Amino acid sequence: MALYRVRWQIELVFKRLKSILNMDCLRARKDSPLAEVYLHGKLLYAWIVEKRLCRRCGRDWNRLDQLRYATPWRIWTLLQRELTSAIHGARH
Secondary structure: OHHHHHHHHHHHHHHHHHHHOOOOOOOOOOOOHHHHHHHHHHHHHHHHHHHHHHHHHOOOOOOOOOOOOOOHHHHHHHHHHHHHHHHHHHHO
């Protein structure tokens, strides 16, 4: 049962990456060097979001066995908007 729970957590991470960060749609041709760079950029962005969430909400922010006030999708989306506005603000 514990192994199934871990597997399910991994499935949820991939689903979140695909739905929020559009990881399944890369803006490059398959097997091109640009696709690899684009994928690494998306993974780096996901890692930064995850680190900020752990810092802000604690390491156990996504555990299924405790009370949550928002879904991981909602929390990720809010933090993604915050990061996007910070990036755009730094650009100007």
